[in-house]
Amino acid sequence: MNKQPLLGMTLSELQDITRNLGMPKFTAKQIATWIYDKRIDSINEMTNLSLKQREKLNEEYEIGASAPIEAMRSADGTIKYLFRTPDNNFIESVYIPDDDRATLCVSSQVGCKMNCKFCMTGKQGFTANLNANQIINQIYSIPEREKLTNIVLMGMGEPLDNLDEVLKALEVLTSDYGYKWSSKRITVSTVGLRKGLRHFLEKSNCHLAISIHSPLPAQRSDLMPAEKAFSITEMVDLLRNYDFSKQRRLSFEYIVFKGVNDSLIYAKELVKLLRGLDCRINLIRFHAIPNVDLNGADMDTMIKFRDYLTAHELFTTIRASRGEDIFAACGMLSTAKEQEKNS
Known part of the structure; x- marks a missing residue:
């Protein structure tokens, strides 16, 4: 299954994702901070999310960054x-x-x-x-x-x-x-x-x-x-x-x-x-x-x-x-x- 990229999503889109996955609303802001402030390479680096939350995200989503060729x-x-x-x-x-x-x-x-x-x-x-x-x-x-x-x-x-x-x-x-x-x-x-x-x-x-x-x-x-x-x-x-x-x-x-x-x-x-x-x-x-x-x-x-x-x-x-x-x-x-x- 092709995973959806989180990079490029707005806060409201991230809130829709966290709501659908049963996560607290503030989790969307945490995800945004990891991507846009800390510019991580993988969801596993989001250490202020629980292991279960990261596993849920990883099932359908990825950071979605790709280096120039x-x-x-x-x-x-x-x-x-x-x-x-x-x-x-x-x-x-x-x-x-x-x-x-x-x-x-x-x-x-x-x-x-x-x-x-x-x-x-x-x-x-x-x-x-x-x-x-x-x-x-x-x-x-x-x-x-x-x-x-x-x-x-x-x-x-x-x-x-x-x-x-x-x-x-x-x-x-x-x-x-x-x-x-x-x-x-x-x-x-x-x-x-x-x-x-x-x-x-x-x-x-x-x-x-x-x-x-x-x-x-x-x-x-x-x-x-x-x-x-x-x-x-x-x-x-x-x-x-x-x-x-x-x-x-x-x-x-x-x-x-x-x-x-x-x-x-x-x-x-x-x-x-x-x-x-x-x-x-x-x-x-x-x-x-x-x-x-x-x-x-x-x-x-x-x-x-x-x-x-x-x-x-x-x-x-x-x-x-x-x-x-x-x-x-x-x-x-x-x-x-x-x-x-x-x-």
């Missing part, structure tokens, strides 16, 4: 981890150390439905949603877990397309019974799905990053088919109804493609689109992927683009490229592993 290390300290799911699929997470910060980029799906032109994960197509156990496991099971200062859901998949499980994972990360992280240490990145975006804004205080990549709907639609369902102009109108000055930060991710969206014409349109919105812009240099006719802009062009936006009161940064000597672009390592599996 592969790690690729960059000269700059970045590490890309590859995990295998129970269904024999592959997902990635990326550990990015940077002075006193250590960020983990986490996946939320196997593959992705969004099919963005520039994204290797999108070329895989969609296979499955990750559950909260598989999302949290990426944090729980890496050697650097104690060093982490920030989590970004910017890995494989579209978080708002798997929102129930993402919100459950965010609850575990931010609650008193879980990791006790501030929501200000977590960023969720999305192309923007109408229903999911509204629901996320109402249910979570975590930072929000919108993948924009063009201020022009027609061009954005070519780069990102999701634009056809929920345009960037509609999205910005919705975002204006929320306060981003205190509880959370709003940012826009902008990959700068050479000869596509890198001229000051696009910078001017960004200023026009986002004027008056409390936000920041992150400019990103493109990491080339196979069979895609797009190239990254040079640094001089990116600096001019940044300086124009900053001069027009849009706080803008250029994100440092990391891990370029390994499979840097999201989805490349898992794609290679899938091809190897199927060959």
